[in-house]
Amino acid sequence: MKLERLISIIFKLLNHEVLSASTLAEEFQVSPRTIYRDIDVICAAGFPVVSHQGLKGGYGIIDGYKMDxxxxxxxxxxxxxxxxxxxxxxxxxxxxxxxxxxxxTIGPEHQISSLSIDLETRRTEPDALPYLRAGITEYRIIQFDYINTKNEHTTRRMEPVRLHFKYRNWYVYGFCLTRQDYREFRLSRMMNVSLSSDTFQPHSTRDEPTTRWDDSLQNQTTEVVFKVNPEALAEAMDHFQQAYKQFHDDGSMTMRIAVHQPLKARWLCSFLLSLGSGAEVLEPVELRDILREELQNALKPYEKSH
Incomplete structure (x- = not known):
């Protein structure tokens, strides 16, 4: 009970300029002498409590300790x-x-938040994020196995610089010692993440490339046009939020997106194929051919007789 009272007094002092001993005693249903002893304990714990004399005197936290x-x-x-x-x-x-x-302690009481954020989506290995963050803050090298977009399995050592949460996924950016260049890795493709005892010198902004991947490819994209049927609208809109959208009377939609090298973008093919008959690529024609071939290859394992 005493510990709870001490904590409550600290927060009250943080939220008020001055509180008298009698006011605190009345609120906590104790004697003023008990409050005096509580204040002594709080001071001994390192909280800078000051005493104000006079008619409106009492106790408060020293100026500069509280956030305005x-x-x-x-x-x-x-x-x-x-x-x-x-x-x-x-x-x-x-x-x-x-x-x-x-x-x-400085927020309004009893106010319901109008904002809710859930970042726990598509989590990778349970210890990956803590390891990566520790590597960033403690300047320690991390090691992990990685599957790249070409489905190649490699082992990497990296000096991590920062974590990104974008496109509903976590990414880590840093200097890859294996490739001797700055790289960005998607956490969902990382395995066996471990934190090394080897340390590195902090990276300055001058060390990093002046041109980021997104900037260098901004003007090297091709427009992909595809029609989405009503049963696949929600999934397509979730995935391509920034696409140009045109609704049609039959409930379908035409979507237009700019993609870097769409004929080599396996992620695009995978997603469009996942929509099944719910989507049809209209342009470029070469992408239609690639999807047709992918569908034919996907059928082959099921065409074998047993």
């Missing part, structure tokens, strides 16, 4: 708490939880 509430509005605080709560769940990071508790 005027710096962040209630919307800012709630949004930060929501985002950090999601990160805390993904990384199981106790330090993030401590930050959340501090933010809650």
């Amino acid at each position: 509430k005027s710096l962040l509005g209630s919307y800012d605080v709630n949004s930060l708490i929501t985002v950090l709560s999601s990160l805390s769940t993904v990384f199981d990071d106790g330090r993030v939880q401590g930050t959340i508790e501090r933010l809650q």
